[in-house]
Amino acid sequence: MIEIQKTENSRPYTEILNKIKSVSLRPTRQRLALGKLLFDDADRHVTAESLHEEAIAAGIKVSLATVYNTLNRFAAAGLLTEVVVAPGRSYYDTNITNHHHFFCEDNGTLEDIPGDAIKLASLPEPPLGTKVKRFDVVVRVEKD
Amino acid sequence: MIEIQKTENSRPYTEILNKIKSVSLRPTRQRLALGKLLFDDADRHVTAESLHEEAIAAGIKVSLATVYNTLNRFAAAGLLTEVVVAPGRSYYDTNITNHHHFFCEDNGTLEDIPGDAIKLASLPEPPLGTKVKRFDVVVRVEKD
DNA sequence: GTGATTGCAAATCTTTTGCACTAAA
DNA sequence: TTTAGTGCAAAAGATTTGCAATCAC
Numbered sequence: 001m002i003e004i005q006k007t008e009n010s011r012p013y014t015e016i017l018n019k020i021k022s023v024s025l026r027p028t029r030q031r032l033a034l035g036k037l038l039f040d041d042a043d044r045h046v047t048a049e050s051l052h053e054e055a056i057a058a059g060i061k062v063s064l065a066t067v068y069n070t071l072n073r074f075a076a077a078g079l080l081t082e083v084v085v086a087p088g089r090s091y092y093d094t095n096i097t098n099h100h101h102f103f104c105e106d107n108g109t110l111e112d113i114p115g116d117a118i119k120l121a122s123l124p125e126p127p128l129g130t131k132v133k134r135f136d137v138v139v140r141v142e143k144d
Numbered sequence: 145m146i147e148i149q150k151t152e153n154s155r156p157y158t159e160i161l162n163k164i165k166s167v168s169l170r171p172t173r174q175r176l177a178l179g180k181l182l183f184d185d186a187d188r189h190v191t192a193e194s195l196h197e198e199a200i201a202a203g204i205k206v207s208l209a210t211v212y213n214t215l216n217r218f219a220a221a222g223l224l225t226e227v228v229v230a231p232g233r234s235y236y237d238t239n240i241t242n243h244h245h246f247f248c249e250d251n252g253t254l255e256d257i258p259g260d261a262i263k264l265a266s267l268p269e270p271p272l273g274t275k276v277k278r279f280d281v282v283v284r285v286e287k288d
Numbered sequence: 289g290t291g292a293t294t295g296c297a298a299a300t301c302t303t304t305t306g307c308a309c310t311a312a313a
Numbered sequence: 314t315t316t317a318g319t320g321c322a323a324a325a326g327a328t329t330t331g332c333a334a335t336c337a338c
Binding site: 082084085086087088089090102104105109111113114117118119120121122123124126127129130131132133134135136137138139140141142143144 | 226228229230231232233234246248249253255257258261262263264265266267268270271273274275276277278279280281282283284285286287288
């Protein structure tokens, strides 16, 4: 029984329920709650650690291991994108459209750049035997 | 005494010696040997692990911790660039000019793209209170 | 019921660090 | 000699995994 679904805010949960079901994952209590945190607002950037803290603060009982597993499952299913900008820490982005990032190394903050805001004037041939999958632009900024 | 300097190939070692001295680092046996592996060829991409294996295979006695320390010192001194392309592993690049990368996730291979081969047609304003330091383009490719 | 998911703890992997020893200046 | 660098082993940080209990179907 998913008691949280009985509240007056049941519509968003239905959306998240459908989103999770649509990728053939079981809508468990933890996945629904994490999904609500992730997908209720647009363009969120989280780490496993930050999402876990947020969940605990919101009174959601979920282990860090499950947060890792959920982020990985969501990413593998295409619900999230993994963003690699800093060594030793993975960021997950709820924006799954083609886009890029500002990254502030001073405080580890990510901000989206719309895909159409950046155009490559040219691109050399990829290495022999390979084809281009996509490209990621990271614009590194610093506080001034 | 740096016995290896006595061989007939002493010229490259002089270059590496000077390179290391030029950034106020002590030219120890380990740094000279790692420097030779790194800088004798152009555009090398290594991880601490891969460079350590290479060194051991070449008969150089050096610990993994020292390889990490050396890569970090070299990078801090501007002799190397750290490249962030995959979660949980740091790559170091001997190309310190402005450039970008092809990255093949299938085998973890990096390949340089000259800086002038890529031009951004436009770039939105950076987040408030920040200024652009530089941008990195990673073109992700896959085997076909 | 059956198979997927959770949670915890233990394991793994990469990287850093403390400290006694060694080497460079 | 004075200070920096090395090596080992231990520690640290991020992430994954084994397994019994639990939950969705």
